[in-house]
Amino acid sequence: MSDWSKVTRPIPVPNQWTQPFWDAARRSVLELQRCQSCGHFQHPPYATCVQCVSTDLKFEPVGGKGTIYAYTIMYHTGDxxxxxxxxxxxxxxxxxxxxxxxxxxxxxxxxxxxxxxxRRVEVIFEKLNDDITLPQFRLAR
Ligand SMILES: [Zn+2]
Incomplete structure (x- = not known):
């Protein structure tokens, strides 16, 4: 099994669009950007809705359970x-x-x-430092 305890992670740098996502993650809450016009959730956050181009977007809390949509196995250590x-x-x-x-x-x-x-998975929150907590996943229990 992978030994993540020895990995020194690059720290994400929030911008004006992603800051609410990171603020929520720091509280161990998953919040995604949702269009208030058509109801579409999108991630990563954008300035406009990718479905209807509305700029009426808000972050809303969502549950942490989901399904693996795609995956790749990392064998090489470019980083x-x-x-x-x-x-x-x-x-x-x-x-x-x-x-x-x-x-x-x-x-x-x-x-x-x-x-x-x-496969069913659920979010877990990995604190990287006082500002950044990274949403990660494990198999659902
Ligand atoms: Zn929309």
């Missing part, structure tokens, strides 16, 4: 900081509460071979 974790599964998750919005993360707490399209 040496991730070497202790290789091989690991990088997954794309479609959340039950936000169909259409896809969230990227790593599958933690399981061998990379457990990553399969359609």
């Amino acid at each position: 040496k900081r991730f070497a202790p974790a290789v091989p690991y599964a990088s997954i794309i998750v479609e959340l039950d509460d936000a169909p259409g919005a896809l969230l990227a993360g790593n599958l933690l707490g399981s061998p990379y071979t457990d990553a399969k399209v359609g």
